[in-house]
Amino acid sequence: MEFIVVQFLTGLASAASLFLVASGLSIIFGVTRIVNFAHGAFYMLGAYVAYTLTERFEGFFGFWGGIVAAALVVAAVGALLEIVLLRRIYRAPELFQLLATFGVTLMVQDLVVMIWGPEDLVGPRAPGLRGAVDILGLAVPTYDLFLIVLGPLVLGGLWILFHRTRWGVLVRAATQDRDMVAALGVNQTWLFTSVFALGIFLAGLGGALQIPRNAVTHLMDLSIIVEVFVVVVIGGLGSVLGAFIAAVLVSELNAFGILIFPKISIVLVFLVMACVLIVRPWGLLGRPEGPARQPAGLSIRPWQPMSQNQRLVMLAVVVAAGFAPFVTGDYALTVLAEIAVFALFAASLHFLMTVGGLASFGHAAYFGLGAYGAAFATTMFGMPMIGSLLLGPLLGVAGAILFGWFCVRLSGVYFAMLTLAFAQIAWSVAFQWVEVTGGDNGILGVWPASWAASPAAFYWLALAVSVAGIVALRVLVFSPFGYALRATRDSALRSEAIGIDRSRVQWAAFVIAGTFAGIAGALFAFLKGSVFPDNLAIPMSVDGLVMVLLGGIETVSGAVVGAIVYKALAIWLVSQTDLSKLVLGAIIVLLVVAFPKGIVGFAEDLLARRRAKADDGGAAARTTPAKAPAKAPAATSGSGAAPIAAPKMEAAR
Amino acid sequence: MSAPILEVEKLSKSYGGVHAVRGVSFTLAAGEILALIGPNGAGKSTCFNMLNGQIGRDTGSVKILGRDTTGLRPREIWRLGVGRTFQITATYPSMTVRENVQVALLSHHRELGRLFGFAGARHRAEADRLLGLVGMRDLAERPCGELAYGDLKRLELAIALVNEPKLLLMDEPTAGMAPRERVALMRLTATIAREQSIGVLFTEHDMDVVFEHADRIMVLNRGSLIAGGTPAEVRNNPDVKAVYLGEGSVYGGEAAA
Numbered sequence: 001m002e003f004i005v006v007q008f009l010t011g012l013a014s015a016a017s018l019f020l021v022a023s024g025l026s027i028i029f030g031v032t033r034i035v036n037f038a039h040g041a042f043y044m045l046g047a048y049v050a051y052t053l054t055e056r057f058e059g060f061f062g063f064w065g066g067i068v069a070a071a072l073v074v075a076a077v078g079a080l081l082e083i084v085l086l087r088r089i090y091r092a093p094e095l096f097q098l099l100a101t102f103g104v105t106l107m108v109q110d111l112v113v114m115i116w117g118p119e120d121l122v123g124p125r126a127p128g129l130r131g132a133v134d135i136l137g138l139a140v141p142t143y144d145l146f147l148i149v150l151g152p153l154v155l156g157g158l159w160i161l162f163h164r165t166r167w168g169v170l171v172r173a174a175t176q177d178r179d180m181v182a183a184l185g186v187n188q189t190w191l192f193t194s195v196f197a198l199g200i201f202l203a204g205l206g207g208a209l210q211i212p213r214n215a216v217t218h219l220m221d222l223s224i225i226v227e228v229f230v231v232v233v234i235g236g237l238g239s240v241l242g243a244f245i246a247a248v249l250v251s252e253l254n255a256f257g258i259l260i261f262p263k264i265s266i267v268l269v270f271l272v273m274a275c276v277l278i279v280r281p282w283g284l285l286g287r288p289e290g291p292a293r294q295p296a297g298l299s300i301r302p303w304q305p306m307s308q309n310q311r312l313v314m315l316a317v318v319v320a321a322g323f324a325p326f327v328t329g330d331y332a333l334t335v336l337a338e339i340a341v342f343a344l345f346a347a348s349l350h351f352l353m354t355v356g357g358l359a360s361f362g363h364a365a366y367f368g369l370g371a372y373g374a375a376f377a378t379t380m381f382g383m384p385m386i387g388s389l390l391l392g393p394l395l396g397v398a399g400a401i402l403f404g405w406f407c408v409r410l411s412g413v414y415f416a417m418l419t420l421a422f423a424q425i426a427w428s429v430a431f432q433w434v435e436v437t438g439g440d441n442g443i444l445g446v447w448p449a450s451w452a453a454s455p456a457a458f459y460w461l462a463l464a465v466s467v468a469g470i471v472a473l474r475v476l477v478f479s480p481f482g483y484a485l486r487a488t489r490d491s492a493l494r495s496e497a498i499g500i501d502r503s504r505v506q507w508a509a510f511v512i513a514g515t516f517a518g519i520a521g522a523l524f525a526f527l528k529g530s531v532f533p534d535n536l537a538i539p540m541s542v543d544g545l546v547m548v549l550l551g552g553i554e555t556v557s558g559a560v561v562g563a564i565v566y567k568a569l570a571i572w573l574v575s576q577t578d579l580s581k582l583v584l585g586a587i588i589v590l591l592v593v594a595f596p597k598g599i600v601g602f603a604e605d606l607l608a609r610r611r612a613k614a615d616d617g618g619a620a621a622r623t624t625p626a627k628a629p630a631k632a633p634a635a636t637s638g639s640g641a642a643p644i645a646a647p648k649m650e651a652a653r
Numbered sequence: 654m655s656a657p658i659l660e661v662e663k664l665s666k667s668y669g670g671v672h673a674v675r676g677v678s679f680t681l682a683a684g685e686i687l688a689l690i691g692p693n694g695a696g697k698s699t700c701f702n703m704l705n706g707q708i709g710r711d712t713g714s715v716k717i718l719g720r721d722t723t724g725l726r727p728r729e730i731w732r733l734g735v736g737r738t739f740q741i742t743a744t745y746p747s748m749t750v751r752e753n754v755q756v757a758l759l760s761h762h763r764e765l766g767r768l769f770g771f772a773g774a775r776h777r778a779e780a781d782r783l784l785g786l787v788g789m790r791d792l793a794e795r796p797c798g799e800l801a802y803g804d805l806k807r808l809e810l811a812i813a814l815v816n817e818p819k820l821l822l823m824d825e826p827t828a829g830m831a832p833r834e835r836v837a838l839m840r841l842t843a844t845i846a847r848e849q850s851i852g853v854l855f856t857e858h859d860m861d862v863v864f865e866h867a868d869r870i871m872v873l874n875r876g877s878l879i880a881g882g883t884p885a886e887v888r889n890n891p892d893v894k895a896v897y898l899g900e901g902s903v904y905g906g907e908a909a910a
C-alpha cells in the first residue's frame with residue numbers, strides 16, 4: 001500500500017516536466033498550427049544550459065536563478081528560430097513543417113555534443129529541497145513534492161495568462177480564428193513570435209527542472225518528444241488542460257507499468273492511447289479539425305504512366321545496374337545492395353505519403369518488423385533464406401494492419417504523431433524484450449543461403465526484389481485503387497460523396513506500404529546478417545522521409561532517385577565529417593525552404609517549361625498552373641469567372 | 654403523381670445555442686425542381702448536409718426513395734442514388750477533368766478495389782459523354798487544378814450525374830459564376846432533370862435563375878420555412894419580401910422585372 005502511494009507520487013512528479021513541455025507544444029500548435037518537432041531539442045537545451053548555469057552560480061539564487069535564466073535563454077533561441085525559419089513555412093504543408101523542425105532537432109543534437117561533450121552530465125541538487133520527506137514510512141524526495149505542486153501551479157498560471165491578460169485573450173482569439181485577429185489590427189507576426197517563445201520557454205523550463213532528478217544526456221530530446229506526442233494525442237492538441245490530464249495519466253501508467261509489465265511497460269501506454277483514440281479520435285479535450293491544408297504530394301500536373309520510350313530507358317537503366325558486379329568490387333556491391341534495399345523502402349513510404357497524402361513519421365516500424373520477422377524465421381525456426389524472406393515481412397504486415405487501423409482514423413499532424421508513437425513503441429518492445437529480441441544486442445547470424453552469399457549474388461537478389469517491388473508500387477499508383485487513394489488525399493469530402501470509404505482505402509494503402517517496407521527490411525536483415533532495434537528507430541523513419549522529400553514529393557516515384565542520392569551522400573558524409581547530423585539537418589531545412597519539389601520534381605518542372613516553350617500557346621497551360629486564368633472555351637461558358645488560386649481542399653460548411 | 658423521391662419531416666439541427674435549422678418539412682417528387690432560398694446563414698447548407706448524411710441531425714426524419722436514411726453515411730446515401738454538388742467545390746485538383754469523372758464512375762461500378770490495370774483507360778467513353786453533357790468535352794485532358802471556377806461547378810454537376818441519380822442536391826451550384834453562365838447551367842440542369850426525371854433540390858442567390866427554373870420555391874429564414882409555393886406565390890408573399898428587404902438588390906431588382 002505504502003509503496004503504491006509513493007509510486008503514485010513519483011508518477012505525479014514526472015508528470016510535471018512532461019506537462020510543461022506538452023503544454024508548450026500545444027500552445028504553439030494552437031496559434032501557429034505547427035507541430036514543433038524541435039520541442040524536445042529545446043527541452044534538452046534547457047537542461048544543458050541550466051546545467052552550465054547552476055554549476056557556475058552556486059547557492060540558492062544561483063540555482064533557481066540559473067533554472068529560470070536557462071528557460072529564458074532557450075526561449076530567446078526559440079524566438080530567433082521562429083523569426084529565421086518558421087515564418088517562411090507557416091503556409092507550407094504540415095509535412096514540411098514537421099520535417100524542418102526535425103532538421104533543427106538533428107542540428108541541435110550535434111551542436112549539443114560539440115559544446116557539452118557526449119558524456120552524461122549530473123547536475124546539482126536543488127538548494128533547500130535536497131532532503132526527503134517521510135510519507136507512510138517511505139522517503140519521498142522533497143524535490144518530487146515541489147514538482148507535484150509546480151504542475152498545477154503552472155496550469156493555473158497559464159489559465160490566468162490566457163483569460164486575464166489582453167495578450168492571452170488575443171492568443172485565444174487567434175487560436176479560434178486567425179484571420180479575425182488580423183482584422184483587429186493586431187500585429188500577427190509578433191503575436192506568433194511571442195507565442196512560440198512562450199511555448200519554448202515552457203519546454204526549456206521543463207528540461208531545466210529535470211536536472212536534479214535525471215542526468216542530462218544528448219538523447220533526451222527524442223525520448224521526451226515521443227512521450228509528448230503521446231500526451232498531446234491523448235489529451236488533444238491545443239488544449240492545455242488536456243495536456244495536464246494526459247501528462248498525469250501517461251506518467252502514472254509509466255510508474256505503475258514498470259511494476260506490472262517490467263519488460264514491456266510501454267505496452268500499457270499503448271493500450272490506453274488506443275482506447276482513447278477509439279472513443280475520442282481527437283483526444284480527451286481536443287477538438288476535431290478538418291484537414292484544412294493542402295496535403296503533401298498534391299501535384300498540379302496530373303500524373304501520367306510512362307510512355308513506351310520511358311519504359312525502355314528504365315529497362316536500360318536496370319539492365320545497366322545489373323552489370324555492376326562486373327565492374328566494381330565487393331565493398332561497392334554491398335553499398336549498392338543497401339541502396340537497392342532503401343530504394344524499395346523509400347518507394348513504399350512514397351506510396352503512402354505522396355499517393356495517399358499520409359505522411360508517416362514511423363515507417364521504419366514496418367521495415368524493422370520485417371527485418372525481425374526474417375531474423376526470427378531464420379534463427380528460431382531454422383527457415384531457409386527464401387522462406388524467411390517470404391515469411392519475415394508478414395510481421396511488418398501484421399504491424400501495419402494493427403497500427404494502421406488506428407492511424408488512418410486521424411489525419412495530418414495527428415497521423416504523423418501517432419505513426420511516430422507507434423514506431424517508438426515497436427522500438428521499445430524490440431529494445432526491452434531482451435529474451436526474445438536480444439534487446440540492444442540484436443539478433444545475429446541472419447546469413448543468406450550459400451547461393452546468395454557472395455556480394456554479387458546478393459546484390460542481384462536485392463536489385464531484383466527491389467525493382468519488382470518498385471514496379472508493383474508504380475502499377476498500383478495507376479490502378480483503380482491508386483486513383484481511389486489519390487481521391488481520398490485530394491478531397492475527403494468529395495470522396496465520401498461518391499461512395500469511397502476513406503479510412504478503408506487508406507488502411508489498405510497503409511498495409512501495402514507496410515508490406516513493401518517489410519520486404520525491404522527482410523532483405524536488409526540478410527544484407528547485414530543481423531537485426532538491431534535501430535532498424536525501427538526514429539532516425540530510420542526520418543531517413544525514409546528525407547529520401548522521399550529529396551526525390552520529389554509530387555512525383556510518381558521520385559523516391560527511388562532520392563534514396564539513391566541520399567544513401568550515397570550519407571555514406572560519403574559519414575566518411576568525411578563527424579558532424580553528419582548537423583549537415584543532414586541543415587540539408588533537410590534547406591530542402592524544405594528552398595527546394596521543396598526535390599530532384600525529380602525540379603527536373604519535371606524544367607522539362608515541362610521547355611516543352612511549353614516548344615509548343616507555345618495551345619495546350620501549353622500545363623506548366624502555368626493556376627496563375628493564368630484558364631480560358632473557358634466551352635459552349636455554355638462565359639468568361640471572367642475567377643480562377644482558383646490554389647486548390648481548395650475542403651469545403652467549409 | 655408517383656411517390657415522392659425525398660420526404661423530409663421536422664428536420665432540426667442546432668449548434669450550441671444557434672438553431673441552424675428548425676422543424677423543416679417538405680417533399681420532392683421525381684422530375685421536380687425545388688428551390689430552397691433564404692438569406693445567408695438561413696440554414697440552407699446545413700439542410701443539404703443533413704440530407705446527404707454529412708452531418709447528423711438532431712431530430713426529424715429523411716426518407717429517400719421511401720427509405721429511411723437514419724444513420725447512413727454520405728457514401729451510403731450516394732449509393733441510394735443521390736448526387737451532390739458543394740457550395741465550395743470539392744474536386745480532385747491533381748487529376749485531369751476526365752479522371753475526376755472516371756473515379757466517380759469506377760466507384761459507381763465498384764471497381765476501385767482493383768490493384769491492377771490502368772484506371773485511366775476505364776469508362777473513358779462514359780466519362781466523356783457526361784462531360785459532353787455539361788459542355789466540357791474539350792476540357793477533358795486539362796488538369797482540374799487549373800480550371801476556372803465556373804468550370805469546376807460544371808464538373809461537379811457531371812460528377813453528380815455519374816450514378817444516374819434520382820435525386821440531385823445542389824448547394825449554390827452557380828455561386829461565383831458569371832450571370833450568363835448561371836442561366837446556362839441551370840437550364841442544362843433543368844433539361845437533364847426533366848429528361849431523366851430526377852428530383853432536384855437547389856439553392857441559389859440569383860432570383861432570376863430561381864424564378865425561371867424552379868417549379869416550386871421554399872423560403873428559409875433563421876432555420877424555419879416561412880413560405881413555400883409556386884414562383885408566383887412566393888414572389889408576392891409579403892413575409893418573403895420582408896425577409897429579403899435587408900438583402901436588398903437581388904430580390905428588389907427581380908421584383909421590378
Ligand SMILES: Nc1ncnc2c1ncn2[C@@H]1O[C@H](COP(=O)(O)OP(=O)(O)O)[C@@H](O)[C@H]1O
Nearest residue numbers: 653668671673692693694695696697698699700
Ligand atoms: N459547424 C458549425 N458550427 C457552428 N455553427 C454553424 C456551423 N455550420 C453552420 N453554422 C451556423 O448555422 C447557421 C446556418 O448556416 P448555413 O446552413 O451555412 O447557412 P446558409 O447555407 O443558408 O448560408 C448559421 O448561423 C451558421 O453560422
Ligand SMILES: [Mg+2]
Nearest residue numbers: 653697698740
Ligand atoms: Mg450555404
